[in-house]
Amino acid sequence: MAMMDELHVSLSPRLSAVRSLAQMVEEFGDANKLPDQQIYMINLALDELITNTVSYGLRGVTRPRIEITLQVGETSLALTMEDNGQPFDPTANPDPDLSSAVDERPVGGLGLHLIKTFADRVNYEYVNGKNRLTLEHDLTPEAR
Amino acid sequence: MDIEVAEERDGGALVLLPIGRLDSANARSFESIVMERVGSGEQRLLVDFSRLNFISSSGMRVLLMAAKKLHASQGKLVLCAMPDHIHEVFRISGFDQIIPIRDTRESALADA
Numbered sequence: 484m485a486m487m488d489e490l491h492v493s494l495s496p497r498l499s500a501v502r503s504l505a506q507m508v509e510e511f512g513d514a515n516k517l518p519d520q521q522i523y524m525i526n527l528a529l530d531e532l533i534t535n536t537v538s539y540g541l542r543g544v545t546r547p548r549i550e551i552t553l554q555v556g557e558t559s560l561a562l563t564m565e566d567n568g569q570p571f572d573p574t575a576n577p578d579p580d581l582s583s584a585v586d587e588r589p590v591g592g593l594g595l596h597l598i599k600t601f602a603d604r605v606n607y608e609y610v611n612g613k614n615r616l617t618l619e620h621d622l623t624p625e626a627r
Numbered sequence: 628m629d630i631e632v633a634e635e636r637d638g639g640a641l642v643l644l645p646i647g648r649l650d651s652a653n654a655r656s657f658e659s660i661v662m663e664r665v666g667s668g669e670q671r672l673l674v675d676f677s678r679l680n681f682i683s684s685s686g687m688r689v690l691l692m693a694a695k696k697l698h699a700s701q702g703k704l705v706l707c708a709m710p711d712h713i714h715e716v717f718r719i720s721g722f723d724q725i726i727p728i729r730d731t732r733e734s735a736l737a738d739a
Contacts, residue, residue, distance in 0.1 A: 498651065501650060501652060505648075505650075505681070519712050520711075520712045520715060523712045523716075526681065527684070530650050530651050530683040530684075530685070531651075531685075534651040581720065582721065582724075585691075585694050585695055585726070586695060586698060586699070588691060590691050590695075591688070593687060594684030594685070596720070597684060597716060600719055601719070
């Protein structure tokens with residue numbers, strides 16, 4: 484199979500879109516020989532980000548759009564998500580307390596924390612009426 | 628969207644085996660199954676991950692809710708047979724510190 488180093492998907496913003504996208508990401512990951520852990524983390528991030536955006540950010544937007552781009556470079560993997568919803572900076576969200584006991588542990592806030600923890604670099608900007616979030620994961624030489 | 632969950636009775640414990648993918652699309656369905664079992668008095672609950680290949684934070688949230696509820700009634704939730712890539716996420720999130728995770732069904736039963 485030929486190497487495909489970029490996957491670009493324009494989604495109609497529905498919760499069910501996460502499923503078909505996950506399938507495409509897995510195929511893209513396999514074709515590029517990405518480690519299972521990387522593919523899993525990308526799909527974990529997409530599930531969280533798309534759910535948040537569809538449920539909150541894009542509510543009431545006339546022509547809602549979500550654009551997903553995955554790029555494999557020599558040393559890193561980059562996931563970019565753009566949407567034309569309400570401005571929302573996930574990097575500004577406070578981290579949950581991960582040391583608290585079962586009774587005190589809050590049930591929310593986990594997804595964004597996992598995304599930020601797993602990515603080596605996270606960048607958010609709001610430009611031309613769009614949120615743009617980029618997550619970069621370094622690839623180890625053995626993984627390529 | 629509904630999730631398929633196999634249920635087994637092993638010793639005195641109820642074992643739930645969610646199948647395939649547990650994500651934001653079917654977490655509600657999983658939540659209603661788990662909380663219904665806990666609400667009807669199950670005190671020893673095992674979730675066996677051997678047939679699950681994906682869990683998102685919305686699925687993990689359901690497990691945390693169940694652990695809280697069981698803890699309050701002196702019951703116990705134990706997870707087992709987790710694939711490595713999922714185990715890693717439970718480790719990073721600190722979930723492995725508050726919900727016991729065992730390699731095998733046998734050792735999980737001994738702890739539940």
